[in-house]
Amino acid sequence: MIIAQGYIQTTDDWMTEEFVPFVGTLEFEKPSYGDNGAIILQADNPSDLPEFDKALEIPILF
Numbered sequence: 001m002i003i004a005q006g007y008i009q010t011t012d013d014w015m016t017e018e019f020v021p022f023v024g025t026l027e028f029e030k031p032s033y034g035d036n037g038a039i040i041l042q043a044d045n046p047s048d049l050p051e052f053d054k055a056l057e058i059p060i061l062f
Contacts, residue, residue: 001031003029003031003037004028007024008022008023010022030062037061038058038060040058041056041058043055
């Protein structure tokens with residue numbers, strides 16, 4: 001179940017293979033299904049080619 005989604009933007013030069021800082025805000029209410037969830041960061045893929053899809057899933061507690 002998705003409880004919030006949005007876009008984040010880098011605050012630095014993004015043309016690198018290194019990690020870059022970014023900022024963004026997600027607003028949501030704590031879901032009723034429990035205390036566990038995940039934040040999924042998905043890289044932009046303008047080519048729509050599946051071999052360039054990248055995502056990072058971070059487990060969280062509400």
